[in-house]
Amino acid sequence: MARLPDSVARMRIAVRDRLADLPRGALVLAACSGGPDSMALADTLAFVAPRAGLRAGLVTVDHGLQDGSGERAEEVAAWARRAGLDPVEVAPVRVLGSGGPEAAAREARYAALDWAAERHGAKAVLLGHTRDDQAETVLLALTRGAGPRGIAGMRPVRGRYRRPLLDIARRDTRATCDERGLKPWNDPHNTDPRFKRSALRGAMDVLTDALGEDLVANLGRTAALVAADTDHLDALAEAAAAECRDGEALRTDRLESLEAPIRHRVLRAWILQLGVNGAALNHHHLEALDALVTAWHGQGPTFLPGGVEVARTAGRLRASGTPRA
Numbered sequence: 001m002a003r004l005p006d007s008v009a010r011m012r013i014a015v016r017d018r019l020a021d022l023p024r025g026a027l028v029l030a031a032c033s034g035g036p037d038s039m040a041l042a043d044t045l046a047f048v049a050p051r052a053g054l055r056a057g058l059v060t061v062d063h064g065l066q067d068g069s070g071e072r073a074e075e076v077a078a079w080a081r082r083a084g085l086d087p088v089e090v091a092p093v094r095v096l097g098s099g100g101p102e103a104a105a106r107e108a109r110y111a112a113l114d115w116a117a118e119r120h121g122a123k124a125v126l127l128g129h130t131r132d133d134q135a136e137t138v139l140l141a142l143t144r145g146a147g148p149r150g151i152a153g154m155r156p157v158r159g160r161y162r163r164p165l166l167d168i169a170r171r172d173t174r175a176t177c178d179e180r181g182l183k184p185w186n187d188p189h190n191t192d193p194r195f196k197r198s199a200l201r202g203a204m205d206v207l208t209d210a211l212g213e214d215l216v217a218n219l220g221r222t223a224a225l226v227a228a229d230t231d232h233l234d235a236l237a238e239a240a241a242a243e244c245r246d247g248e249a250l251r252t253d254r255l256e257s258l259e260a261p262i263r264h265r266v267l268r269a270w271i272l273q274l275g276v277n278g279a280a281l282n283h284h285h286l287e288a289l290d291a292l293v294t295a296w297h298g299q300g301p302t303f304l305p306g307g308v309e310v311a312r313t314a315g316r317l318r319a320s321g322t323p324r325a
Contacts, residue, residue, distance in 0.1 A: 007175035010168060011044045016052060018156070018164035019124070024053035026123040030085070031113055032060050034076040036184040038128035040173040041165060043180055045126060046083045059089040059116040059125070061109045072185055089116045102195055103279050117160055129154055129163045132170040135219035136200050145283065148230045153223030166220065237265035249316040255293045264290060271304060274319050280305035292317060 019028060028049055030042035042058050049056035058080040062073040073090045080088045091112035095104045117125050134153050141150030156163050165173065177184050208215050240262050244254040250270055255263050267289050272278055281304070288302040292312045301311035308321045 005175065005179045007172040008044075008179050010172055011040060011165070011176050012048055014164045014168055015041070015044045015048045015126070018126075018162050019048065019052055019054060022052075022054060022123055025055065027055045027057060027087075027120060028124045028126060029057045029059050029089075029113075029117060029120065029122045030126045031109075031128070032058050032076055032080065033128075034060065034072055034185040035128075036177050036182075036186070037130055037133075037165065037170065037173045039076075039079075039182050039184040040176040040180070041126055041128040042080060042085065043083060043182055044176070046085050056085050057087040057089070057120060057122070058085045059091055059113060061112045062090060062092040063095055063105050063108065087120050089120070091116055102197065107279070113161075122160065124162050125160050127161055127163050128165055128173070130165045130168050130170045130173060131220050132204070132216055134166050134223055135216040136197055136204070138219045138223050139200060140196060147283075148226050148233075151223065152227035152230045153220075155227065169216070233261055234265060237262045237269065241266045241269060246316060249318045252293050252296070252312060252315050252317060255317070260290075263293065267293075270317075271308070271310070271319070274304075274308055276304050276306055276308055289317075 022028065028045060030038065030045045032038040032042040045056045048054075058077070060073045060076040060080075062069050070092065073092070077088045077090050093108040093112045095108045113125050116122070137153045138151055141153070144150065154163055154166065156166055176182075204216070240254075240258055244250045244258075244266055250266070255266065258266065264286060268281070268286060271281070271289070285302070285304055289304075289310060292299070292302060292310065296312060301309040303309050306321075308319055310317055310319050312318075
């Protein structure tokens with residue numbers, strides 16, 4: 001028997017391990033654009049799932065942003081059916097969100113994936129982000145001046161979404177496509193310097209040459225370490241938030257008694273619960289909100305994205321306004 005190529009073996013082990021906790025018979029969907037990473041992931045899922053007593057399907061999102069995108073989505077779906085994936089869903093979307101084209105496309109894509117998962121009763125949706133994607137995410141967070149939450153990068157599991165390839169190099173997904181005879185599509189947007197991630201992707205070779213071959217792996221390790229600390233602080237903040245609540249408002253005396261990292265998390269969680277779009281928040285919004293607690297001198301309300309305003313009255317932070325889509 002021929003020896004299984006290393007890249008294929010690494011992919012299968014990563015996917016198998018990420019699905020190990022699912023009950024037998026559960027449906028898992030692979031989100032597949034037709035690119036090398038997601039196509040290698042879908043192909044691997046088609047092999048691993050039945051051997052683990054699971055069902056495997058696929059959803060491909062047609063963003064409608066390029067000529068021929070509908071035809072490519074149908075080609076991905078046809079390949080998936082030949083590979084034995086079932087169900088297979090093509091989900092066309094309209095990219096209308098705020099925050100720039102990348103953020104808008106991401107928002108539309110996740111809405112479509114959520115819809116497909118609900119429609120088919122999927123227990124998990126697999127995403128094809130690799131170790132290289134994680135490194136890029138960490139670097140982009142640093143360039144934005146993001147805090148620990150940004151530097152923690154993408155999580156291996158968040159709700160129904162699972163990223164089994166975060167410890168897999170992009171070269172392994174490409175090699176898997178070659179070994180398995182897959183013919184992925186290379187999205188020109190991935191090399192378009194107008195998009196920040198694409199511009200960074202083009203610079204990673206230069207950074208690796210300058211800083212060493214371990215750069216990508218070390219950035220991924222940094223994300224994992226920061227994520228663990230962030231999760232711990234988030235848990236402390238969740239407990240503290242209950243002590244700060246007064247109906248829909250927050251007590252400023254309780255907030256002021258908290259250490260800054262905990263207080264900032266309580267405030268952020270509260271405004272997200274109000275319906276404020278987290279992608280539109282920045283550190284200026286949070287600093288102004290915090291000033292209502294720690295630097296109060298009678299100032300007026302703080303205005304948050306989407307038409308929400310927060311004011312301090314009678315020792316309470318109170319929100320008014322309804323977030324706009």
